[in-house]
Amino acid sequence: MKKVFTVEEIKRKMEQYCVYQDRCHKEVETKLKEYQLIPQARELILLHLFEHNFLNEERFSKSFARGKFRIKKWGKERIVRELKLRDITSANIKIALKEIEEEDYIGTLNELVEKKNLLIKESNLYKRKKKLFDYLKYRGYETELVMEVINVIMKKPL
Known part of the structure; x- marks a missing residue:
């Protein structure tokens, strides 16, 4: 039997999920789908995460680009491709690539x-x-x- 959570409990869990590592919007939405929430509750949680800066696409794309370049030694084309798969905007991708000297x-x-x-x-x-x-x-x-x-x-x- 699946455990039932309140919206507040899920909100806290999502905060922890975002604090552990920078996340993109798509990852958070995928994680929220696991809880089978009604659309209004999902929107409420996403809004909360944005307002309290738990979810920040620019910060995510910058740290993603830095990390994949420094640790995995990926080139710019691969980083761009992976960011596009995560539905990151072109503007944020350009900003992220500036992180690489x-x-x-x-x-x-x-x-x-x-x-x-x-x-x-x-x-x-x-x-x-x-x-x-x-x-x-x-x-x-x-x-x-x-x-x-x-x-x-x-x-x-x-």
């Missing part, structure tokens, strides 16, 4: 290329470049940037 971005890309290049066992230069390219595209780095870095690194002896 260009110097750090290029440095991380070079670091990934160097590491991956050492791990690839392929001797054919073109296949090696293709594997590096595919790896970096999956990570979400821009095509022009990836090609530029690969061409520079491939001119160096192993």
Whole structure:
């Protein structure tokens, strides 16, 4: 049998959910659906979360971009794609991408290329470049940037 909660109890649970980690609107709505609330109660809780700054899309998108870049070393394209999946506005996505310093971005890309290049066992230069390219595209780095870095690194002896 499912436990029944009051609107106040659910409100507190949602506050804790948002405090633990920055959440986007979509994540909170998905979590609220688990409680099978009537639409008015859901709106009341969402309004409360917005008014008391538990839910802030700009803050979420900034921390998401910073975290995914620093921890998972994702590129801007992947971050943008993931933010769009979470229904974040284009304006908030632009603000979030400003959190990534260009110097750090290029440095991380070079670091990934160097590491991956050492791990690839392929001797054919073109296949090696293709594997590096595919790896970096999956990570979400821009095509022009990836090609530029690969061409520079491939001119160096192993």
